[in-house]
Structure formats: structure tokens, C-alpha cells
Amino acid sequence: MSLVALGKKRDAAVDFLPTSRREMDARGWDQLDILLVNGDAYVDHPAFGAALIGRFLEARGYRVGIVSQPRWDTTDDLTVMGQPRLFVGITAGNLDSMLNKLTAQKKVRSDDQYSPGGQTGKRPNRASVVYANLCRQAFKGVPIVLGGIEASLRRIAHYDYWSDSIRRSVLLDSKADLLIFGMGERPVWEVADRLAAGATLEDLRDIRGTGHVRRKGEWEHLEPSRFIRDGKPIHLPSYKVVKTDMAAFSQASGAFQKETNPGNGRPILQQHGHEAIYLNPPAEPLDTELMDELYDLPFQRAPHPSYRDPIPAFETVKHSIVTMRGCFGGCSFCSITEHEGRVIQSRSAESVLREVRQLRRMDDFRGVISDVGGPTANMYQMKCKSERIEKACRRLSCVHPGVCENLVTDHQPLVKLLRKVRGEKGVRKVFIASGVRYDLAERSPEFTKELAEHHTGGQLSVAPEHVDDDVLDKMKKPGAESYERFAEMFACASEEAGRDQHLVPYYISGHPGSTMDSMIQLARYLKKRGLRPRQVQDFIPTPMSMATSMYVTGLDPFTQEPVYTARSLREKRKQKALLQYWDPSQHDLAREALKEAGRYDLIGSGDKHLIPPARGKGSLSIHEKRRRTRSKQSRRGRTGRRGAGVPKSGGKPAGRKKR
Numbered sequence: 001m002s003l004v005a006l007g008k009k010r011d012a013a014v015d016f017l018p019t020s021r022r023e024m025d026a027r028g029w030d031q032l033d034i035l036l037v038n039g040d041a042y043v044d045h046p047a048f049g050a051a052l053i054g055r056f057l058e059a060r061g062y063r064v065g066i067v068s069q070p071r072w073d074t075t076d077d078l079t080v081m082g083q084p085r086l087f088v089g090i091t092a093g094n095l096d097s098m099l100n101k102l103t104a105q106k107k108v109r110s111d112d113q114y115s116p117g118g119q120t121g122k123r124p125n126r127a128s129v130v131y132a133n134l135c136r137q138a139f140k141g142v143p144i145v146l147g148g149i150e151a152s153l154r155r156i157a158h159y160d161y162w163s164d165s166i167r168r169s170v171l172l173d174s175k176a177d178l179l180i181f182g183m184g185e186r187p188v189w190e191v192a193d194r195l196a197a198g199a200t201l202e203d204l205r206d207i208r209g210t211g212h213v214r215r216k217g218e219w220e221h222l223e224p225s226r227f228i229r230d231g232k233p234i235h236l237p238s239y240k241v242v243k244t245d246m247a248a249f250s251q252a253s254g255a256f257q258k259e260t261n262p263g264n265g266r267p268i269l270q271q272h273g274h275e276a277i278y279l280n281p282p283a284e285p286l287d288t289e290l291m292d293e294l295y296d297l298p299f300q301r302a303p304h305p306s307y308r309d310p311i312p313a314f315e316t317v318k319h320s321i322v323t324m325r326g327c328f329g330g331c332s333f334c335s336i337t338e339h340e341g342r343v344i345q346s347r348s349a350e351s352v353l354r355e356v357r358q359l360r361r362m363d364d365f366r367g368v369i370s371d372v373g374g375p376t377a378n379m380y381q382m383k384c385k386s387e388r389i390e391k392a393c394r395r396l397s398c399v400h401p402g403v404c405e406n407l408v409t410d411h412q413p414l415v416k417l418l419r420k421v422r423g424e425k426g427v428r429k430v431f432i433a434s435g436v437r438y439d440l441a442e443r444s445p446e447f448t449k450e451l452a453e454h455h456t457g458g459q460l461s462v463a464p465e466h467v468d469d470d471v472l473d474k475m476k477k478p479g480a481e482s483y484e485r486f487a488e489m490f491a492c493a494s495e496e497a498g499r500d501q502h503l504v505p506y507y508i509s510g511h512p513g514s515t516m517d518s519m520i521q522l523a524r525y526l527k528k529r530g531l532r533p534r535q536v537q538d539f540i541p542t543p544m545s546m547a548t549s550m551y552v553t554g555l556d557p558f559t560q561e562p563v564y565t566a567r568s569l570r571e572k573r574k575q576k577a578l579l580q581y582w583d584p585s586q587h588d589l590a591r592e593a594l595k596e597a598g599r600y601d602l603i604g605s606g607d608k609h610l611i612p613p614a615r616g617k618g619s620l621s622i623h624e625k626r627r628r629t630r631s632k633q634s635r636r637g638r639t640g641r642r643g644a645g646v647p648k649s650g651g652k653p654a655g656r657k658k659r
């Protein structure tokens with residue numbers, strides 16, 4: 001059990017992974033085995049990737065140190081603990097560095113949730129590439145291994161929204177020796193063990209969940225796969241082709257997605273000039289035993305003591321508990337399935353309860369657990385009815401179109417877990433803040449009842465995202481009627497519990513498939529129900545998602561049918577403004593959108609209208625007309641007194657007299 005759990009003061013020198021030579025000395029270490037370079041602040045908590053991998057490797061006997069947010073104009077910060085014996089592992093942080101920095105409108109964000117005090121500018125753009133180049137200068141001959149979400153989602157040629165270009169695989173730009181994609185525990189463990197046993201880089205080329213570059217002469221002889229289990233790689237269209245041919249880019253995206261099931265995914269090869277990137281099949285998911293072991297590691301559940309300012313992302317999660325990872329939803333705009341995998345990996349109830357007891361002993365814990373969940377609130381312990389079927393399955397989603405008949409949607413394990421967590425001594429309230437998958441929840445009145453009775457703080461966030469069937473189909477989300485059924489169930493359960501609470505729905509504007517007409521349909525739906533969503537996400541094309549492929553190519557990656565997409569920033573803003581029909585600051589844009597769509601019938605001041613008329617001539621209220629007249633008269637009076645070009649006694653202006 002960690003010292004925090006025992007209520008003792010933390011000592012940076014021994015309780016955290018070392019970040020300095022002094023902390024290494026305190027452990028009696030003369031050299032690190034593995035150095036992790038991290039784009040986020042070092043928070044010793046399982047929600048932070050570098051800490052999770054660092055603790056995991058430490059538990060396997062490796063000496064691991066962390067350098068967080070190093071300066072990138074010098075190698076001095078990287079070398080404070082000397083050269084590592086086995087390898088340097090690099091992560092840009094919990095988010096892609098460009099997504100962390102810029103908004104959907106490509107504006108610089110005002111804060112960075114993963115830096116002390118929310119300060120911006122603590123990591124470079126495309127941090128994986130910059131750190132890898134720095135590490136190569138700093139540690140000659142030491143293998144460089146990329147990991148984390150940025151590397152994972154940029155592992156093949158991909159679209160980069162912020163530069164509006166198709167970029168090469170990050171493996172080539174960074175010149176890293178190896179790339180770990182997906183959740184990294186199994187691959188990084190294998191890499192460490194093989195290197196420790198004296199393996200060369202060539203010997204690491206067959207590890208699942210990793211990719212590498214093949215030089216000229218090393219890949220041309222590889223025959224493309226003809227059937228699923230022939231062990232040969234599928235050949236994606238080359239970088240040169242996908243850079244200019246959008247149909248090829250779209251086909252590459254679809255083909256890539258079909259190889260993401262660890263049960264039957266094939267290796268992937270993509271030529272980049274004279275070289276090619278080679279990706280092995282995805283790593284096997286973690287079993288419950290390994291998940292428990294991971295979350296039982298001695299995390300201090302705190303930022304490293306060297307930080308004076310709080311880390312906002314930690315403040316959000318410090319009293320929350322992750323029960324599972326992975327998602328079988330396969331939503332087009334989301335990368336969780338690509339990164340965490342579609343197979344749900346759950347912790348045991350005992351492991352979760354052990355973490356509750358750790359929380360209970362934190363100084364600032366007042367008995368309120370802010371979230372019990374994961375990528376989705378209600379997929380705990382859900383899986384395909386048969387491992388054999390799951391391993392053979394080529395579907396991208398277990399819930400779209402429609403919930404698969406092979407999916408076991410039993411909510412009992414989750415209901416039992418929640419009851420146990422609530423029953424723990426010192427726990428007053430347990431919230432569910434992770435998104436509830438309502439097409440699953442509507443199948444379990446018992447879970448919905450528990451949710452309404454015990455786990456909602458007056459408002460429950462859900463993400464229907466849209467109401468138009470075509471758009472929902474492109475998103476791979478359930479139809480609006482599923483949301484309506486769940487909303488009804490939740491309302492009844494809340495009433496029965498004697499609680500006045502409601503759903504807070506989230507919507508996305510500007511998603512591929514979303515036209516101005518479909519956004520108007522959504523806006524009218526919201527107005528009719530008196531909904532004023534404060535959470536409207538302007539779609540961001542993040543690397544490698546299905547929706548991003550549609551955004552850049554205008555094609556469905558599986559059918560190759562055309563998909564309408566709002567490409568200009570202004571059109572995206574207009575789509576978003578329609579959903580904020582109630583906000584006066586958005587009215588000009590929303591009105592412009594309605595006029596473009598020929599929907600003048602929705603501009604007006606009545607109930608049937610969406611947006612009030614412009615405040616131009618002929619459309620001003622009587623009060624506004626009076627105010628403007630008064631103001632005009634008063635201005636005339638003032639200018640007359642000052643004599644600015646107007647003679648006091650009337651007649652022609654003085655200046656003209658001279659001429």
C-alpha cells in the first residue's frame with residue numbers, strides 16, 4: 001500500500017518514480033534501465049499514461065525514470081539522469097499535442113489541462129517528433145520507442161487537420177526505432193524483456209502492438225495477404241498515392257479499420273518512398289488479473305511534489321475510479337476503439353474496492369466519488385457471448401447498426417459493483433460521470449433505476465449527438481428513438497425516486513454527413529423540447545478516425561459513397577450557431593445559415609421561429625426605434641454646439657466660404 005494510503009507525508013525521493021539524479025541516488029540507482037519522456041506533467045496516478053507505464057515496468061524490476069515537459073531547445077533536461085541502459089520511451093502526453101493546443105476553429109486554447117496551473121506552451125507542437133529528435137541527439141545509440149495516443153493515431157499516413165495536409169507516418173518523421181500503438185503494457189513489457197536479454201532492434205520486429213520502418217530491400221518481397229489467417233500483411237495504398245488520391249485514402253482508412261481486432265487483425269504494410277512502415281497485429285487485451293495488478297501498483301495519486309501549481313486534469317479525476325478500458329461502440333468520430341481496443345477489459349470488484357479504500361485515506365476526500373466508469377459508464381464486464389466468435393468477428397461495432405445478438409448486455413455485474421462501492425465505509429455519494437450508452441441502458445430497467453436513485457447529481461450527461469438518421473448512421477450512433485426511450489425511462493425512474501433531475505444531452509455540429517438542413521432539423525428538435533445545450537462540440541477531425549476520413553475525402557470509407565462535409569471554418573461555425581439558437585451572440589451566424597438554406601420561415605419573433613429577425617431597418621422594435629431617434633437628435637445637438645463644420649447661425653459651412 002502506498003504512503004498516501006497510510007496517511008504519511010510523501011517523499012519525492014523514494015515514493016515517486018525518479019525525476020532527478022538526487023532521487024535516483026536516494027534509491028541507490030547509478031543508471032536507469034528505461035527513461036520515459038513525457039509531454040504532460042508527471043502525475044503519479046493511473047489515469048496518466050506515463051505514470052501507468054512507468055509503474056508497470058517498475059513492478060517488473062526495471063529502473064524507470066521520468067522527464068516531464070523538457071525544454072526542447074536544449075538536451076539539458078533530458079540528460080539529468082544520464083543515459084538509460086535499455087531504451088528511451090516517448091509520449092506526447094494523454095492527448096495529441098496539436099489537439100491539446102488548438103480548438104476546432106484552429107485557435108490556440110487558453111489553457112492546458114495537463115500542465116501545472118493550466119499553463120500553455122509547456123510542450124512543442126508534434127511533441128513525439130520533437131522529443132524523438134532531441135533524444136537521438138542526447139543519447140547516441142539508445143533505442144527510441146514512441147508510444148502514447150499521438151504516436152498510436154499517427155502510425156500510418158494520416159490527415160492532419162491543423163496543417164490541412166496528409167502527413168507521413170510519425171515513425172518516419174520522428175525516425176524512432178519502434179512505435180507502440182494501442183494500450184502499451186504488453187508490448188512495452190516484451191520490448192524491455194527482449195532488450196534486457198540482449199536482443200537487437202531487428203529482434204523486436206515481430207512484437208504485437210508495435211510498428212517499425214523497413215528500409216529499401218526489406219519489404220518489397222513481402223506478398224500481400226490473400227486470406228485472413230495467412231500471416232501476410234495487407235498492403236495499404238502508399239503514402240504517395242493517398243496524398244493525392246482521396247478515393248485511395250478512403251479505401252486505406254476502411255481497410256486499416258478492419259484489422260483492429262486482435263483476434264484476426266493482420267499485419268499492415270504501407271510504402272513511404274523507398275521505405276515502408278510495417279505494423280504487427282494489435283496486442284492482446286489485458287485479462288482481469290493483469291488489470292487488477294496494474295491498478296494495484298503503488299501510485300501516489302498525486303502530482304510530483306516539485307509542482308507548486310495544481311494540474312487541472314488531475315483535479316478532475318483524483319476522486320474517480322476507472323473500472324474498465326476499451327469500447328465496442330466504434331463511433332466514427334472517436335478514437336477509443338482504435339487506441340484502447342474494442343474488447344472490454346474489466347477489473348475485478350475486489351480491485352475496485354481496494355482503490356475505494358485508498359481514496360478514503362486521501363486528505364481531501366470527503367466521501368464523494370466523482371466517477372466510477374471508463375470510456376463508457378455501462379460496458380463493465382460486457383463481452384461477446386463466445387470468445388471464438390469474438391476472435392473471428394470482423395464487425396467494427398457491437399452496437400451499430402443495432403445491438404449484436406451475440407453481445408451479452410447484462411448490467412448485473414455493474415449494478416452489483418456499484419452497490420458494493422456505495423456500501424464501503426466512508427463513502428457518502430458515488431457519481432457516474434462517464435457517458436452512459438443509452439442503447440444498452442434501456443435494456444436494463446434495474447441499472448437505470450440505480451442510476452436515477454443513487455448516481456446522478458441532478459443532471460446526467462448523455463451523448464445522443466444528433467437526431468438526423470443519416471448523420472447518426474455516419475456517426476455509428478443509435479437512432480434518436482433509442483435516446484427518447486431512455487429519456488422516458490430515466491424520467492420515470494427519477495420520479496419514482498422522488499428526485500428532480502434531468503438529462504444533459506451533448507450534440508456535435510459539423511460532423512460529416514451533417515448538412516445545414518440536418519442541423520436546422522436538430523435545432524428545431526431542441527427548441528421544441530425547450531433544450532438549450534451548453535455543450536455543443538464542433539467536430540474536430542482527429543488523426544485516423546473514420547469521421548476524419550470522411551471529412552478529408554468526402555467519401556464513406558466502407559461504401560465509397562459521397563458524404564457531404566462542412567469544410568470551411570465559417571460553415572462549421574454556422575452549424576454550431578444553429579444549435580445555440582437561444583444565444584444572442586450566435587444569432588447573426590444562425591440567421592445567415594437559415595437564409596442560405598432558404599428557411600426565411602424560421603426567422604421571426606414567434607414560437608414557431610428559431611431565430612429573431614435582424615435589427616435592421618423595418619425590423620426594429622418600437623423601443624429601439626425611439627432610442628435610436630433620441631440618440632440621433634442628441635448627436636445633432638452636440639455637433640451643432642461644437643461647430644464642427646456647421647456654422648452657428650446656419651447657412652454654409654465656414655470652410656466653404658473661403659472657397
Ligand code: SF4
Pocket residue numbers: 328383384385389390393394395397398399404405406407408
Ligand atoms: S459477434 Fe457481435 S458481439 Fe461478438 S464481437 Fe462481433 S459484433 Fe461484437
